Each structure stands twice: as C-alpha cells, then as structure tokens.
Amino acid sequence: MEAVIEARGLRKSFGEVHAVRGIDLTVKAGSIYGLIGPNGAGKSTTLRMLVDIIRPDSGSISVLGHTPRLSKPELRRHIGYLPGDIKLSDRTKGRSILEHFASISGPVAPGTVEELAERLDLDLRRPVRTLSKGNRQKLGLIQAFMHRPKLLILDEPTSGLDPLMQREFLNLIREAKANGQTVLLSSHVLGEIQHTADAAAVLAQGSIVAEGDIASLRLSGIARLHAVVEAPGTPGLLTELEASAQLSDLRVDEVGERLIEVSGLLRGEPDSVIKVLARHRIRSLTLEEPDLEESVLELYEHSEEQP
Structure with a gap:
C-alpha cells in the first residue's frame, strides 16, 4: 500500500x-x-x-x-x-x-x-x-x-x-x-x-x-500470572517468589483459610515460578498475554529510565 x-x-x-x-x-x-x-x-x-x-x-x-x-x-x-x-x-x-x-x-x-x-x-x-x-x-x-x-x-x-x-x-x-x-x-x-x-x-x-x-x-516473553494455592501463610511464599526474580508487580494476598492468591507480571520462562508454587497445592493457575495497556505502561516506564 x-x-x-x-x-x-x-x-x-x-x-x-x-x-x-x-x-x-x-x-x-x-x-x-x-x-x-x-x-x-x-x-x-x-x-x-x-x-x-x-x-x-x-x-x-x-x-x-x-x-x-x-x-x-x-x-x-x-x-x-x-x-x-x-x-x-x-x-x-x-x-x-x-x-x-x-x-x-x-x-x-x-x-x-x-x-x-x-x-x-x-x-x-x-x-x-x-x-x-x-x-x-x-x-x-x-x-x-x-x-x-x-x-x-x-x-x-x-x-x-x-x-x-x-x-x-x-x-x-x-x-x-x-x-x-x-x-x-x-x-x-x-x-x-x-x-x-x-x-x-x-x-x-x-x-x-x-x-x-x-x-x-504487546510485550513478548511476558505474561500475567494469577494463581490460588494452599499455603500456611503469605510471608514464606512471598519470600520464595521474590527469590525467583521473575515476577514484577507481585501481589500475595490471603483470600480464605489457608488460601493465598498470587498475581504478577511474569518475565521469561515460567518454570522456576511454577516450581515454587508446586511446593503447595495449586487450586488454580492462569497465564495470560498482557493487554496493550500493560505493554504501553511498561514502555513508558522504560522510556523514563533512559537518560
């Protein structure tokens, strides 16, 4: 054209x-x-x-x-x-x-x-x-x-x-x-x-x-993760997930008795994060491609980091 x-x-x-x-x-x-x-x-x-x-x-x-x-x-x-x-x-x-x-x-x-x-x-x-x-x-x-x-x-x-x-x-x-x-x-x-x-x-x-x-x-190699797992408490799970260094915008919240909701933006292969979650009983797990809004916000943040 x-x-x-x-x-x-x-x-x-x-x-x-x-x-x-x-x-x-x-x-x-x-x-x-x-x-x-x-x-x-x-x-x-x-x-x-x-x-x-x-x-x-x-x-x-x-x-x-x-x-x-x-x-x-x-x-x-x-x-x-x-x-x-x-x-x-x-x-x-x-x-x-x-x-x-x-x-x-x-x-x-x-x-x-x-x-x-x-x-x-x-x-x-x-x-x-x-x-x-x-x-x-x-x-x-x-x-x-x-x-x-x-x-x-x-x-x-x-x-x-x-x-x-x-x-x-x-x-x-x-x-x-x-x-x-x-x-x-x-x-x-x-x-x-x-x-x-x-x-x-x-x-x-x-x-x-x-x-x-x-x-x-849309961001390649990035996915929005959402999971619900059975775990004894949030501090230990939060520490384990942070150690994987693959999740940004990480949230870990108690949503019921022994139930913890995890969400974040996953960068790269999900293997290490899935292995952390698999130490507990996983009730649900989804990985979604980020929408355009998330992608653009990431681009804005990256541009602000540039000199």
Missing part, C-alpha cells in the same frame, strides 16, 4: 521545551493508525505539523503526496481534521458552523450532516454556547467526517463523549476504513487503539519508543 503520510526527522521545540524529537512516521493508505501517549508526549504537536497549523523546526512532511506548507488550501479539502482543543463561535448555531466549514472543506453530499447528527444524537439547531463539552466534540466530529475526506486526522476524538457515543465513533472510523479512507488518530484511551487500529506508535517525551502492528506492540 502507498503511504498517505510520510514524516521524517520531525523536530519541534517551544523555547527550552522539546515537544517532538526526531519522529519518523509512515501511515499506509486505507489503514487506521494510532498515536498513543500521555499528555505532553508530542501527539498534538505532531498532528498540528501534519496539517500545517505549526511548522517543524526541521524534518520533512508529505501528506497525500503533497507538502502541507506548499499546498494547504487544496490539501485541506481532502483532510478531515479534529483538533484536540476545538474552538467554536459561542453565538452561532451548530448547523451554521457546519455550513461554514463546508465552504472551506468542499462539497458535502445531501443528507450527510443530518445522518451524522442523528447517529451522534446532536441537535444542530442549538447555539454552541448551550452545548456541553461532549456535544461540542460531536460537532467537531461531524465537520471532520461530513465531506468524506481521503484522510482523517483526529486528535483525542472521544474526549467528552459518553460510552455509547464512543462506541458510535468507533463504528464511524471502521466504516471510513471500509470506504477506503485513511484514519490517523491520537489517544490515551488504549481500548480505542487496541480494538480499531491496524498499527500504532507509542510516544513518550517527544519520541517514538515503539511502533508496529497492534500484536507486535
């Missing part, structure tokens, strides 16, 4: 704050790509550079085969952009705002705005000043989707949405992909990325610390 977005060596500083530190990014046509990271990781700055709201200190950008700073008006018609801090005129009604955006972004098929408003449960007759944060976010989503752009760039798109509307949003981006559109979204809600994205990049302190398809971002 051809690349819809190609960014190489992107750097951006604000005074002494290095917001983006040499990011390389490739987003393939027809895919959903996620940027994962906490506040301050560089997600919004990266997206703003892609749509030429701010310009990088160094590096190159290609979006839909064009350099954004050289072809902004024409390129904008093929992009649906939702900023992370959308600002709308308080005195204007929702429908009037969307008509204004349509004059900038290009033609909108008849009935599209009404269909999106119905799906997102938004009354377009109301002035923006009367809308909650969630309803303002819905208005921003409609303006991004309504002209069916080739590329959607969405910064924290579910901010302020209730769970039902979050689910509807996920349906919208899946449909966009099915229609051949490309989606780049940033989020700190890992479930959005885990259940919809084809690939993702994990940002920390302005750098990409891991990237690839969702399966590859």
Whole structure:
C-alpha cells in the first residue's frame, strides 16, 4: 500500500521545551493508525505539523503526496481534521458552523450532516454556547467526517463523549476504513487503539519508543500470572517468589483459610515460578498475554529510565 503520510526527522521545540524529537512516521493508505501517549508526549504537536497549523523546526512532511506548507488550501479539502482543543463561535448555531466549514472543506453530499447528527444524537439547531463539552466534540466530529475526506486526522476524538457515543465513533472510523479512507488518530484511551487500529506508535517525551502492528506492540516473553494455592501463610511464599526474580508487580494476598492468591507480571520462562508454587497445592493457575495497556505502561516506564 502507498503511504498517505510520510514524516521524517520531525523536530519541534517551544523555547527550552522539546515537544517532538526526531519522529519518523509512515501511515499506509486505507489503514487506521494510532498515536498513543500521555499528555505532553508530542501527539498534538505532531498532528498540528501534519496539517500545517505549526511548522517543524526541521524534518520533512508529505501528506497525500503533497507538502502541507506548499499546498494547504487544496490539501485541506481532502483532510478531515479534529483538533484536540476545538474552538467554536459561542453565538452561532451548530448547523451554521457546519455550513461554514463546508465552504472551506468542499462539497458535502445531501443528507450527510443530518445522518451524522442523528447517529451522534446532536441537535444542530442549538447555539454552541448551550452545548456541553461532549456535544461540542460531536460537532467537531461531524465537520471532520461530513465531506468524506481521503484522510482523517483526529486528535483525542472521544474526549467528552459518553460510552455509547464512543462506541458510535468507533463504528464511524471502521466504516471510513471500509470506504477506503485513511484514519490517523491520537489517544490515551488504549481500548480505542487496541480494538480499531491496524498499527500504532507509542510516544513518550517527544519520541517514538515503539511502533508496529497492534500484536507486535504487546510485550513478548511476558505474561500475567494469577494463581490460588494452599499455603500456611503469605510471608514464606512471598519470600520464595521474590527469590525467583521473575515476577514484577507481585501481589500475595490471603483470600480464605489457608488460601493465598498470587498475581504478577511474569518475565521469561515460567518454570522456576511454577516450581515454587508446586511446593503447595495449586487450586488454580492462569497465564495470560498482557493487554496493550500493560505493554504501553511498561514502555513508558522504560522510556523514563533512559537518560
């Protein structure tokens, strides 16, 4: 697949704050790509550079085969952009705002705005000043989707949405992909990325610390262990497990008479830990692949340990 977005060596500083530190990014046509990271990781700055709201200190950008700073008006018609801090005129009604955006972004098929408003449960007759944060976010989503752009760039798109509307949003981006559109979204809600994205990049302190398809971002050689054993007390079992040096985030709790619950993140082969547990009667034992959230938290912690 051809690349819809190609960014190489992107750097951006604000005074002494290095917001983006040499990011390389490739987003393939027809895919959903996620940027994962906490506040301050560089997600919004990266997206703003892609749509030429701010310009990088160094590096190159290609979006839909064009350099954004050289072809902004024409390129904008093929992009649906939702900023992370959308600002709308308080005195204007929702429908009037969307008509204004349509004059900038290009033609909108008849009935599209009404269909999106119905799906997102938004009354377009109301002035923006009367809308909650969630309803303002819905208005921003409609303006991004309504002209069916080739590329959607969405910064924290579910901010302020209730769970039902979050689910509807996920349906919208899946449909966009099915229609051949490309989606780049940033989020700190890992479930959005885990259940919809084809690939993702994990940002920390302005750098990409891991990237690839969702399966590859999960920690390899690590499993979440949970066991219940019969043992005379927790101190002895805790000491034995700590000696194996393979369990992090270790918890040992009494859950009943002579019953002890053990949980932790297992690194490497389980043999030594299983042998420790097998000195007691094992009532239950499970080993599960860590989810994306655990993997990303590990990556954040590792990045913070780096100089």
